[in-house]
Amino acid sequence: MKDYVVILERAADGTWGAYVPDLLGCTSGGKTRDEAARNVREAIAGHIELLRETGQPIPNPISAAEIVHVA
Numbered sequence: 001m002k003d004y005v006v007i008l009e010r011a012a013d014g015t016w017g018a019y020v021p022d023l024l025g026c027t028s029g030g031k032t033r034d035e036a037a038r039n040v041r042e043a044i045a046g047h048i049e050l051l052r053e054t055g056q057p058i059p060n061p062i063s064a065a066e067i068v069h070v071a
Helices: 033-053
Strands: 007-010 018-020 027-030
Touching: 007 033, 018 033, 027 033
Parallel strands: none
Antiparallel strands: 007 018, 018 027
């Protein structure tokens, strides 16, 4: 099992997008943050399955995220 960083971004219309920096092209979205998070989990599973099926390497997670508070 690998842990991938997921970036969740709120769009101007209030919906949410999600992408995985270490899995090129792996994106998803939803009406809410929770929905986008659930959907991107499914997208990751499907992305990795497709890589396996096509004999491509599965990238190791290398990205890191941190919340930085600015005064």
